[in-house]
Every structure is written in structure tokens, then in C-alpha cells.
Amino acid sequence: MPKKNNSQFQDIPLEGSLGLLALGAVGIRAWKKKREESAFVNENKNFIKVKPEAKKDPKAKIAKKKESK
């Protein structure tokens, strides 16, 4: 099974690319890792005006309740 090694992922753009998505798991993991390391926040608000809202996650709500107890 051919695997992509880390050296092939040195120039990962923080914004990602369709090419990285098309690479599948290795591309997505490399891109997510790069963003994490750079504490990247997607500033392209003109494109998709949504953000994850933890308060809507029922599990997060339950976890918060437990914490407060």
C-alpha cells in the first residue's frame, strides 16, 4: 500500500486545498495538524458564515452541567 511520507507534506497551505482533501486521510491529517500548530483561524468569513457552536452540542451541554455540579 503506497503511503505518503511526511516529507511530501512540507508546504501545506494553512487554508488547505482540494488536492489535500482528495488525498484523503493523509492529506486531511497533515492539513489539520498544520492548522493546529499555527493556531490558524479561518478568516474567510465571506465564504461560509458558520462557525462551530459548542453550545449546540448536547454532549457539551451535559459535560458543562456535570462540571458545574
Next chain:
Amino acid sequence: MSKRKAKKVLLIGWDAADWKVINPLMDQGKMPTLSKFVSEGVMGNLATLDPPLSPMLWTTIATGKRADEHGIMGFIQSNASGDGVTPVLSTSRKVKALWNIFMQHGMKSNVVAWWPSHPAEPIDGIYVSNFYHKLSTKIDYRKPLAPATVHPEKYSKIMDELRVFPWELSQEHLLPFVPDAAKIDQEKDQRLASVAKILSETATVHAAATWAMENSEWDLMAVYYDGIDHFGHGFMNYHPPKMDIIKQEDFNLYKGVVEAGYRFHDMMLERLLELAGGDTTVIIVSDHGFHSDHLRPKGLEKAPAAPAAQHRPYGIFCAKGPGIRKDEIVYGSTLLDITPTILDLFGLPIGKDMPGKPILQIYERPEAPDYIDSWENEPGECGMHSEEKRHDPWAEKEAMEQMIALGYIDPPGEDKKEYVDNTVRESKYYLSKVYMDGRKYTDALPVLIDIFEEKQEARYARALIRCYLNLNKSDEAMEILERLEKIHPKAKTQMQIFRARISLQKKEYDLALEYLEKAYLVSPNSHVINLELGNTYFIKKHYTKSEQAYKRCIEINHIDPSSHYGLGRVYLKLRNNQLAAEHLVSAISLRYYFPVAHYFLGEALFRLKNHDRALEAYQIAVIQAPGMEKAHLRLIKLYGDIYKNEEKAEEHRRFIEEKILPLIKAKGRA
């Protein structure tokens, strides 16, 4: 026992992929991976089944059974106790899928996102259910993975991490789909968010599939992508050529979405092929096509599963690998043939209870396949869920609540009983369509009578009329038609078509023509009306008018087998045998299982003195319809008079005497 031809098989499902969109893209060099793929393998149409609803069709692809056998009927179903509704689940499937059969043979399978596949089945391999990639309708909500989404459970964490969400996507991802995205006012127009949602879900499936391919050993890798279908339902109306109903500014913004979707799938295919390696047999299929041209419907009926009207009856099939022909076209395949083909690739016998056939045309050197009565009774652990889990109302209730919470299906509303009744009736309607598609009209009839008596909906009435007509019950068909006219008085053209069909069955040809000509004046570009006109003029021996009507049909839809068949028959009557042969070949290339078309092709070739090919055509006709006496008579003549092979001629004589004549006598007595 037939030998194993494939070391490994990668089965890729592209829901709704259609050659009508793909071919121009390949010609323009925009799908280079698929273009190379088909030049190194075989390609062809894959005829769908009715109703063309994805959960039913993908289960047929993976089991080789029609829906009345496999048990998946639509999107939702009533639960085991009959007092609630549940989404269709892997536990709803009553028969073994390929991966279950393979497990019994010590083979490993990976299954990703197949529809329906939740809860994940405990097979020998990695199994990621179709709940995995589905985002909530609120796309800003990061829903947790549902329990039993991933098998083995230990891979849940990594699969969760691989998911891609719309809010993670940037202009780099979205501008190839919508280059002028910056002009969109997203407060008013949610379509860009919809592109992002579909792209995220597709990338998520691909991430899971590629991870499984890289991190496990497998014999079968089956992965299903719903992106092309979803891009189609959302954006095909913006695809060029521009439809009248689409505003110019919307067309300008979204005209590239479908094309970009296909191109992204081509990019993903490159990676899948790289991971599979050159010694793997790869099959790409779609469950149906998608109207992309002037046949796109301008509006949809207000009924459950109405978007299926956008589906075209031919999906795609292509395959490449060791022992498979290169750069060839295969004809006459259906969804029912995929499971038999894959079983044959692994040298395993095909169940005689599978109505399809292995596509032997793919091989450089085809061999006769093996058969067993059924795989269903074969003993051994197969990874299907236990009986308890199959009828576990708690699990069903939980899954349903989750589906509603996540926005997959509408909440039941206040009247729970009505919701359940509607679901049951809809499932019965689909069942009746499955029966009709399999020509089991006597099975379909009581189901249709039942649902129509329960609720007088126009679509039930239409199906009931068709069923009665197929059973030669024109009086009963007329009775339902009169009721339909009261339910839906505005559909005058449709009523005239039905009246014409009923008149035809009663051999009242002039009356039939009267109805059809009136309908034609209202809708001259209707394919159905022109086809009926062609058929009726043919019966009335008005061959020139018949020819004109069939030609109009071909102008409207040049890949309709019935119009080519009709035109072929007209040219036979007009003694233009060359043109007749050409149109009959076109008809067969579009629908291979078409015994009368093979017979009349034989007639045209016989007159052209091309005896070898005429013999071949008659032989195919009797293989497809063994009771076709006139084809046997032609074979007797050819073998006796031309080839001087008395033994073969006698074989067909005996067949008529022993098999066909007793049937004719019995029918006469009846």
C-alpha cells in the same frame, strides 16, 4: 469450480454519476483519471431499477437481490411493533451482502458509508456506517458520532478526527465550485453553505476510505460517495445549458458546481487507485443517472421522494484490472449484475436466487460461472446483526430520535398514527413498483388496490392503471381512470394518454389516435406522446407518419431504446433493411435485454444476407426469451437451409414441440 480472477476488488459507488455529464468532461481533459481508467478497461451503461431510490438501489448492488427480497423499502419504515417509524438500517436488510458472504469464506472486507449500513456490521474488516459523514441540517453543529457507527469500535476516535466540517473550508476549497462566491449575500442565499456541506461530507467519506485502505488488509473495499447526487439535486438546474426557469445571475454564480463536483471525484479516484495498486480489480458504478440536459424536469411533484424524478434510468459501469478487456464497451448491464460479477471475480458461485448475471463481457477470456441455490442458507458467521438486534424496538426508537434530532427526517408531528400510516403506505407503494419493475403484476395489484382505497392519490391511481393494463384488464383500468379524472381534473393530457392506451388494448385504434393527436397538439415535444403516436401509426400501417413520430422521439431523447426499436421496425416494413439494422443495433446497445429487438435485427440482417450475424441475433433472442417461437423457426431455417446443420435445426424443432406448443395449447384451453 471457476477460478479466482481478482486478487482484490475495489468497488467505488458514485451515486447518480452519469456518462452524459462525464463524457464531455473527459473529452475536455477535465477528468483525466477516469479517462485513463476507461481506456485501460471497460465501460458501459448500468440500467437502474424502479423506483430509483438510493437506499433500495445500493442494497441491490451489494446483495444482487431486488427490494422485495432484500427488504429495504425507501428511506424510512415502520418499526417492528408497528407503532412508530424508523430510518432504514442495516438491520432492516433481510439478505446477505457481499461482505457477509466473503466473511464466511475467510475474506476481509472494508465497507465505508454504504447506504444503508447503520449500525455497523461486525464483519472481518473495517466498517464505517452511513451515519458517519452526515452533517446535521444545522451545518454549524458538530454532531458527535452515533454509537455503532464504526466497527471495530477502536477505530472510532481516528474516524472522528478525520471528519471535515463546512466551517473548516476556505476559499481554496470553494472557489473552484463557485468562482464568484464573494458576490453572494449569504444572509439571503444559503447555496454556498450547501456546497460546503456536500463537499465536507464527501471529503469525510474519502478520508475514512483512504485510511481504511492504508491501514488494513482487505479483499473487498467498498466505498460509497453521495456527493455527485447531492450536487446534482442542489445544482443541476444551474448546469449549462441554461434553463428558462433559472435567473441569469443565479446561473452565472452556480453553473460550475456540478462540473467541479465531478472533477473533485476524479481527483479522489486518483488517490484510491494509487492506494489500491495495479493488481487490484476496480469497479466504479452509479445507481442511476441524472438528467443534465433538456430532459431536466422544471418542477417536482409534491410527494415523498419526488426528487427521484430528476434521475435518469442509466447509471455508469466501468471496470479495469487483470484479465479485463481494455478500451471496450459492455452492453446490457443492470444493477442486479454487480454482485454476481464480483462473486465471479473471486471464483465464488452465484446464487440462483439472484436475478442478475455476471457481466462476462468484461473478460478477455470469459469462463462459465458456478452457481449455488442460495447463499442465504450457507452456514457460518457472516457478520450480520443478530436476530435480537434486528427486532430491537429500543434501538430503533433511539436511532429514529437521533435521526430527527440530527435533521435527517421530519419529526412525526402531532398525529403519530397518521405519520406511521403514511410511512407504511409509502413503503407499500415502493413495493408495488418493485413488483411491477420485476413484471410481477399479479403481486403488485392487491398492494396498489389496498393503498389506493386507503388514500386516493393521483400517483397511486396512475400506477394502478398501468398495472391493470399490463394484466390486460382494460375495463378496470378505465374505472380507475374515471376516478383519477376527479382527483386530478387538470391533467387532461395525461388522461388522454391513458385513454389512448386503454383504447389500444381494446383494439380501438382510431379512437386511440384521436386521443393522442389531441394530446400532441397540446404537448408536441412530449416524448411519451410521440412514442405512443409512433406505435399507434405503426399498428395502423401509416408507416411514414410512424417514422416521423419516432424521429421526433429521437430528437427529444436520442438514447431512448424504444424509439430506435420502433424506427427499426418501420424501416423493415419500408424494406430499408440497412437503416432498420442500424436503429435496431442502437436499441440493443441502449437496452441489451430486449429479445424482440434482437429478433428483428436478425430479420434485417437475414434480408441483408449477413447470415452469420443474423444467426447470432436470433440466438440471443431465444436465450433472452426461450418461448419466442418465431425466432426458433428462423433458426431452423438458417441451420437447415443455409448452414446444412440438421442436428441444430432439429434441436430447435424439438424445443418448439416439447416446450412451446404445450404452453400454447394450455393457454388456448385457459
